Amino acid sequence: MVEGAFRGVLVPVATPFRDDLSVDADALVGHCRWLLDQGADGLALFGTTSEANSLGLDERLTLLEVVVAAGIPPTRLLPGTGTCALPDSVRLTAHAVGLGCGGVLMLPPFYYKGIADDGLLGYFAELVERVGDARLRLYLYHIPPIAQVGIPLGLLGQLATRYPATLAGIKDSSGDWEHTARLLAEYPQLAIFPGSEAFLLDGLRHGGAGCITATGNVNPAGIRAVYSHWQEPAADGLQAAAGAVRRAVQAHPVIAAVKLLLARIHGDAGWRRVRPPLQPLAAAAGAELLAAVQAAGLELPAA
């Protein structure tokens, strides 16, 4: 395991927007603080749930600076810095490393499809060489249901051999436990994060590092409890409780659902906004979601 690798429950921090669709940086910083107070081990800013792929390049650069300047410890930050294009990925990554981030979570280039493994290897190798900074800690992001381009298992081994001090881990959002289990078995030297708390306890029992999960935005304490107590008799019950909340959220488009819940949690209706092409939840779906997560045990402030 790379020294200082992330462990525990990491949250792809949702991004709040003002009514002109600009980022509400104050609300973002406030949400980061709340997540750390609730026990989140790390903040994966600019993830899929963050609508990072709907943010402009300059917005991503500026926002990261704002979050660090606001006092969020950069060692707790694992920003997403992968784009379709090598130059932009290099720029975002070097910037994050320069700010002292604990690592970066890197999508593969995802526009061109049917890419050969050697092509991806060439891309990541160029990226590491061009960033050229020994402080870089790279976590790859495997999310084939959305990116379509995944991280092939063999590629991990090639990168781990070539960059043993740099390649630190992987987030596996395949949603396929068999795939996660193979990663855990074949790459014990990497920090393996399932992309959902659904596999948190199973992952920990097989050497996993924790999880990085969208629903961590709204149930950080409940999910962190699984991690805190995973070797205790209470673990299965805690896992089941977190799973019930997750299923209630997953019954809806997840990003819009998370943001509707954050509007209640933070008492700020602006949190419901998403950027096009995403759409907020309709009122009826929102009411159903609020009832369902509370029935599943999530405590929410009064409306």
Place this chain on the structure above:
Amino acid sequence: MVEGAFRGVLVPVATPFRDDLSVDADALVGHCRWLLDQGADGLALFGTTSEANSLGLDERLTLLEVVVAAGIPPTRLLPGTGTCALPDSVRLTAHAVGLGCGGVLMLPPFYYKGIADDGLLGYFAELVERVGDARLRLYLYHIPPIAQVGIPLGLLGQLATRYPATLAGIKDSSGDWEHTARLLAEYPQLAIFPGSEAFLLDGLRHGGAGCITATGNVNPAGIRAVYSHWQEPAADGLQAAAGAVRRAVQAHPVIAAVKLLLARIHGDAGWRRVRPPLQPLAAAAGAELLAAVQAAGLELPAA
């Protein structure tokens, strides 16, 4: 039809790279001039074939300025300006309009999948409003095999109604003639471009505007001949001849194949380079390609 809409054979201009993978702007300008000399009606810079999605945001801004400054008429330019993120798409589009480009070719936001039609409508509407320039001529880009997110047929009608002077056309790279035929039948007010010369003659016979095609990079005159003579007895023979060259190219990864042929056409081996994650053709495949396109009738300079 929007006044001044593009017609004819448009080429998604391949992008040459130096050995450090930076863009060779001089070679790009030279290729643009050659294409216009060969009869190309328009240059769709920053298309899929251009590896535009492997270019950084700043590279795209700078390169377009270089091409225009070099004297390529901006009215002949249809640059791709669609990215995953509204702010970057607005920035590229406003920049292209400001330089006097004849139009922009716009991918839908392609990271998030399973997007509702209304979400795409919201995205394109925000884009048009934020660019806020009456000179904007918008051509949408439907390429579901790669972008995965397509342009729904109904969305075209909504945008045509809302922005009749702005929405000028669509490039249909579905590879599905039935889809192109529906577009032609339902949207006679739009300039419909099949994304391949395979459908050029059929398209023209059903009211199409021409085609926008990768192989236009290497066979512009042969493809333009179909357009020039489509109402003459020679048309079917010319279409068959262009199709034979196309099939020889399509037997390989198209971008790498086009660039290998451009190395021969322009006498510059550097043209073979592609940016990761793409890979150049292997030597044996390249030799096979060169033989096949010549057997299909494409005249190439001696090596």
